[in-house]
Amino acid sequence: MARHLLFDAETFRWAGVEQRDYKQSEGTQRGMGWRGLTRHTLVPGGSVAAGFEQRYFEIEPGGYSSLEKHEHIHVVITLRGRGRVLVGDRVVELGPMEVLEIPPWAAHRWVNAGDEPWGFLCTVEAERDRPQPVDDAEWEALQADPATAPFIF
Amino acid sequence: MARHLLFDAETFRWAGVEQRDYKQSEGTQRGMGWRGLTRHTLVPGGSVAAGFEQRYFEIEPGGYSSLEKHEHIHVVITLRGRGRVLVGDRVVELGPMEVLEIPPWAAHRWVNAGDEPWGFLCTVEAERDRPQPVDDAEWEALQADPATAPFIF
Numbered sequence: 001m002a003r004h005l006l007f008d009a010e011t012f013r014w015a016g017v018e019q020r021d022y023k024q025s026e027g028t029q030r031g032m033g034w035r036g037l038t039r040h041t042l043v044p045g046g047s048v049a050a051g052f053e054q055r056y057f058e059i060e061p062g063g064y065s066s067l068e069k070h071e072h073i074h075v076v077i078t079l080r081g082r083g084r085v086l087v088g089d090r091v092v093e094l095g096p097m098e099v100l101e102i103p104p105w106a107a108h109r110w111v112n113a114g115d116e117p118w119g120f121l122c123t124v125e126a127e128r129d130r131p132q133p134v135d136d137a138e139w140e141a142l143q144a145d146p147a148t149a150p151f152i153f
Numbered sequence: 154m155a156r157h158l159l160f161d162a163e164t165f166r167w168a169g170v171e172q173r174d175y176k177q178s179e180g181t182q183r184g185m186g187w188r189g190l191t192r193h194t195l196v197p198g199g200s201v202a203a204g205f206e207q208r209y210f211e212i213e214p215g216g217y218s219s220l221e222k223h224e225h226i227h228v229v230i231t232l233r234g235r236g237r238v239l240v241g242d243r244v245v246e247l248g249p250m251e252v253l254e255i256p257p258w259a260a261h262r263w264v265n266a267g268d269e270p271w272g273f274l275c276t277v278e279a280e281r282d283r284p285q286p287v288d289d290a291e292w293e294a295l296q297a298d299p300a301t302a303p304f305i306f
Contacts, residue, residue, distance in 0.1 A: 002240040002259060005252035014252060042252050043228045051278045052205040054228050054252070075196045075207050077274070079250070087155040097205070097232070099158035099167060099195050106155060121230070123276055125204045 003074060005042060012058070012080060012119060022057065027066050029133045031152065034120070036063025036112070045126025053126050058119040059112040060085065067109040067151065068136075072128035074102040080094065081118035084111045086151035094120070108132045109151045158195060165211070165233060165272060170195060174217050175210065182286045184305065187263070190215025198279025206279050211272040212236065212265040220262040220304065222291075225281035227255040234271035237264045239304035242295065247273070260287045260295065262304045 005014040013019070022037035037059045045053035056079070059065070067086070076085075076099065083094045088106040102108050112118040134142070142148040158167040166172070175190035186299065190212045198206035201273045209232070212218070221237070229238075241259040255261050265271040287295070295301040 002243065002245065002256055003252070003254040004245050004247075007248065007250040007252075009249065012250075014250075042230075043254055050226050050228065050254075052228075052276060054230075054276060073203050075203065075205075077195075077207075090155065092155065092157050094157075095160065097160040097167075098163065099156070099160075101156040101196055101203075103155055121274075123205060123207060 003043070012117070014040065014042060014056070017056075022065065030087050031067035031109075031133050031139070033153075034064060034066045036057075036060035037065055042121075045124075051125050051126050054118060055122050055124070057110070057122055058117050059110060060117055061112050061115050063112050064107075065110040067107060067134060067153075068131035069105050069107045069134055070129050070131045071104045073104055074100075074108070075123045076100045076102070077121045079121060081112070081116045082114050083118040083120065084113045086111075086142070086148055087147060089145065091147050091151070105145045107138055111151065112113070115146065156196070165270070167193065167195060167209075170209075175218065184220035184262075184286050184292070185284075186306075187217060187219045189213035190218055190263075195274075198277075204279050206277050208275050208277070209272060210263070211270050212263060212276055213270055214265050214268050216265050216274045218261075218263040219284065220260060220285055220287060220306075221284035222258050222260045223282050223284045224257045225278050227253075227261070228276045229253045229255070230246055230274045232274060234265070234269045235267050235269045236271040236273065238262070239264075239295070240299055242298065242301060244300050244304070260291055265302065 040056040043054040193209040259299040296305040
């Protein structure tokens, strides 16, 4: 049976897709805190043998994700609003429909610095490693650079 | 290095992404013909170890894809316009942001029955089997059903 998800443009939500917290718990390790971020799994990994998972994340104004790194990559496409992303030692502004690939082990954090919700698709492999906090050397280098310092908290 | 693709809303194209024909050749097997369809590979499979590939397809009014089936699944999300999809023994109308999953071995064909371009993301696994034409029994059953018959040519 083909899965077909209807979409409500008014609420920017897909019918039958549960809205969850970004993570099950608040991050307690350094940099792993997050705020105002919901997760909407459009196509779970492992469903009808998919080797990947298609999620939609939405970050409210002022919200942000954990500062983290991992081996698996992210492919992100903005569907609404605009975001600001720390990726490795760079900062990228991500407007509507723009695509960003987060390479393996690049430190990253998503921030909504605008005044409307920022929503984006994020594709990952179904089998993937667990996110880790950045290490001391990364933390210090990112904090020492004025461009990346605002992402380090 | 993080790949960042800028987007031009005017042309609905990503900077640096080559527009290719949907397939390298015209289909010569029954049902494998196609028309007015371009392929834009946003993130190739195998790039920075991605186990999946993120493509954007665009079908002009009157255009259509091959009628085919395969083991690997598709996850499709409409970004612009509207499409009509044969999937298995059903026909699905796919409006903006709607999501459709094509299960393994479901016969499928994308048709643009509207009057503006229909553009959609299509995620697949990087390693995947080759599309095949439908077999005689499928062809006949789909042609016998008035709902699916328009897709069988």
